[in-house]
Amino acid sequence: MKKIKLDIVGLSYSQTQSGAYALVLGEVSGRRRLPIIIGSFEAQAIAIEIEKMTPSRPLTHDLFKSFAEAYNIMVQEVIIYNLVDGIFYSKLICSDGKKVMEIDARTSDAIAIAVRFECPIYTYEFILSSAGIVIEGNDFVYLENISETPEEIPSVAPTATSGFGALSIEELKAKLQEALAEESYEKAAKIRDELNRRKES
Numbered sequence: 001m002k003k004i005k006l007d008i009v010g011l012s013y014s015q016t017q018s019g020a021y022a023l024v025l026g027e028v029s030g031r032r033r034l035p036i037i038i039g040s041f042e043a044q045a046i047a048i049e050i051e052k053m054t055p056s057r058p059l060t061h062d063l064f065k066s067f068a069e070a071y072n073i074m075v076q077e078v079i080i081y082n083l084v085d086g087i088f089y090s091k092l093i094c095s096d097g098k099k100v101m102e103i104d105a106r107t108s109d110a111i112a113i114a115v116r117f118e119c120p121i122y123t124y125e126f127i128l129s130s131a132g133i134v135i136e137g138n139d140f141v142y143l144e145n146i147s148e149t150p151e152e153i154p155s156v157a158p159t160a161t162s163g164f165g166a167l168s169i170e171e172l173k174a175k176l177q178e179a180l181a182e183e184s185y186e187k188a189a190k191i192r193d194e195l196n197r198r199k200e201s
Contacts, residue, residue: 001124001125002124002125003079003122003123003124004027004028004029004030004122004123004124004125004128005027005028005029005120005121005122006025006026006027006028006034006080006121006122006123007025007026007028007121008023008024008025008026008046008050008111008115008121009024009025009026009033010022010023010024011023011024011043011046011047011050012024019039019040020037020038020039020040021037021038021039021040021042021043022035022036022037022038022189023035023036023037023038023043023046023108023111024036025080025111025121025123027128027132031134031135032128032132032133032134032135033132033133033134033135034080034123034127034128034131034132034133035133035188035189036088036107036108037189038107038108038111039108042106042108042109042111042112043108044059045059045060045061045112046108046111046112046115049061049112049115049116050115061109061112061113061116062116064113064116065113065116065117068094071096072096072097073094073095073096074094074095074096074117074119075092075093075094075113075114075117075119076093076094076095076100076119077092077093077114077119077120077121077122078090078091078092078093078105078110078111078113078114078119078120078121078122079091079093079121079122079123079124080107080110080121080122080123080124080127081123081124081127082127083127083130083131088107088127088131089104089107090104090105090106090107090110090111091103091104091105091110092105092110092113133188164190164191164194165194167194169195169198172191172194172195173195175191176188176191176192176195179191
C-alpha cells in the first residue's frame, strides 16, 4: 500500500472541547488536511519541540528519545495506519541497525516522538480519502467521515456537545463552509459529525 507523507501544518486550542487541541496534518504533495483531536499534554509536547524550547526537566517524549538513543535505537518513521470508529491508529517504525521493529502508539504520542527524531510521518490513501478536508485554491471542499474523536477523551453523542442540533442541514452546510474558510478544522469536524448523524438517522 502506497504511503502518503504528511507535515504538521497547525496546532490550535479546541474551542468546543475543554483541554483538547486540534492537530492538523497536511499532505506534502497535495491539498488535503487531516485534523486530529489530541490532549493538552501531547499538544504541549509537540509545540515545545516545534518551537525548539528546552524544558527544565525532560518530558516523557524526551525521555523516550534519550532511552532509545542510549541503546542505539532510532525511530525511522511514523505511520498512521488505520482509522476505526473515529480513532486513528499509529505505529513507530524503529531500527537498531540490524532489525526493524514496529511499535504501536497513540497518534498524539507518535507525532510528539516523530518531531523529536525528525522522522517522516505517513498515512495511507484510504485514511486521507475518508478523513480529510481538501483545499482547492482558497476554497475548501468537505469530505465525508473526518475523524475527530479525541484519543484521551471518551466519545460522547454529537447532540450533547456540538450545539448544532437545532440547525437545518442547509444551515449546517453553511456553517461548515465558514469554519473551513477560517481554518477552524476542529469546529468543522463537529459540524461534520452532526451532518453524518442526520444521514444515519
